[in-house]
Amino acid sequence: MERVCFLLKVKPKRLEEYKRRHEAVWPEMRALRETGWRNYSLFLNADGLLVGYSETDDFEAALRDMSARDVNERWQREMGSFFESLDGRRPDEGLHRLEEVFHLS
Amino acid sequence: MERVCFLLKVKPKRLEEYKRRHEAVWPEMRALRETGWRNYSLFLNADGLLVGYSETDDFEAALRDMSARDVNERWQREMGSFFESLDGRRPDEGLHRLEEVFHLS
Numbered sequence: 001m002e003r004v005c006f007l008l009k010v011k012p013k014r015l016e017e018y019k020r021r022h023e024a025v026w027p028e029m030r031a032l033r034e035t036g037w038r039n040y041s042l043f044l045n046a047d048g049l050l051v052g053y054s055e056t057d058d059f060e061a062a063l064r065d066m067s068a069r070d071v072n073e074r075w076q077r078e079m080g081s082f083f084e085s086l087d088g089r090r091p092d093e094g095l096h097r098l099e100e101v102f103h104l105s
Numbered sequence: 106m107e108r109v110c111f112l113l114k115v116k117p118k119r120l121e122e123y124k125r126r127h128e129a130v131w132p133e134m135r136a137l138r139e140t141g142w143r144n145y146s147l148f149l150n151a152d153g154l155l156v157g158y159s160e161t162d163d164f165e166a167a168l169r170d171m172s173a174r175d176v177n178e179r180w181q182r183e184m185g186s187f188f189e190s191l192d193g194r195r196p197d198e199g200l201h202r203l204e205e206v207f208h209l210s
Contacts, residue, residue, distance in 0.1 A: 005148035005156050022207040032209055039210060043110035043203035051110050051203060053158050098148035098156060102127040104137055105144060 003103065004059045006095040009084040010048040018082050019044065028071040035069070036062035048084070052095065059097075067092060108208065109164045111200040114189040115153040123187050124149065133176040140174070141167035153189070157200065164202075172197060 010018050022042065032040060040054040056062045066072050067090075076090040086094040115123050127147065137145060145159040161167045171177050172195075181195040191199040 003146050003158075005146070005158065007150065007154075007156075019206050025207065025209075030209070037209065040208070041108050041110070041205055042207040044206045045112065045201075045203050049112075049203075051112075051156055053108075053110065096150075098150050098154075100146055101124050101149045102130065102147040103145070104130075104135070104142065 002056055002059050003100055004052070004054045004056060005098045005100070006052045007098065008050040008052070008091060008095055010044065010050050010082050011084055012048045014082045015044065015046075015048060021079075021082075026071065026075065029075055031069050031071055032066060035065035037066065063092060107161055107164050108205055109157070109159045109161060110203045110205070111157045112203065113155040113157070113196060113200055115149065115155050115187050116189055117153045119187045120149065120151075120153060126184075126187075131176065131180065134180055136174050136176055137171060140170035142171065168197060 036056045036058065038055045040052070043051045043053070045051075054062075072092070076092055079091050080086060083091055083094070141161045141163065143160045145157070148156045148158070150156075159167075177197070181197050184196050185191060188196055188199070
């Protein structure tokens with residue numbers, strides 16, 4: 001099992017809207033679970049730094065399977081404008097993964 | 106149950122040493138589990154940003170219980186010099202907690 005932690009950067013002006021959107025994520029986005037994303041949380045800092053944490057058997061496969069879903073295509077397109085530094089990529093293509101340096105179960 | 110995500114900043118010059126120290130955390134630091142820290146991971150970015158993730162029934166209580174242990178006092182004292190911006194606080198007093206904005210179990 002992989003524990004995954006990644007960063008994205010939300011535009012400071014759009015923080016409140018980003019939070020509101022995530023209080024009401026589309027039910028179809030539960031496809032995340034079918035594609036192997038488990039125990040998935042997003043945490044937001046006041047400066048816009050967004051931290052994602054998830055557990056999965058194979059993160060690259062989970063990312064790829066999700067990216068093939070129509071609902072993800074639509075969600076990522078709507079979310080794209082909330083982020084900085086994506087250089088034209090979708091958010092799920094621009095996430096920056098961190099190295100795990102310690103774990104205690 | 107609370108899911109906790111916090112940030113600290115490791116001095117870039119000390120990243121490698123920080124990683125080595127966390128490959129060999131003192132066995133007595135398993136006291137973390139007794140005090141309620143579960144599924145605890147640390148993730149490190151190349152610029153020194155450190156992300157902590159843990160699950161606990163009551164984070165303030167877990168932090169307080171751990172801070173009362175001798176082993177934690179010693180560990181925090183040794184770790185203190187690895188971090189930026191602590192202003193004299195121990196690392197476990199200077200961690201910056203983020204807001205959870207989304208969760209999918």
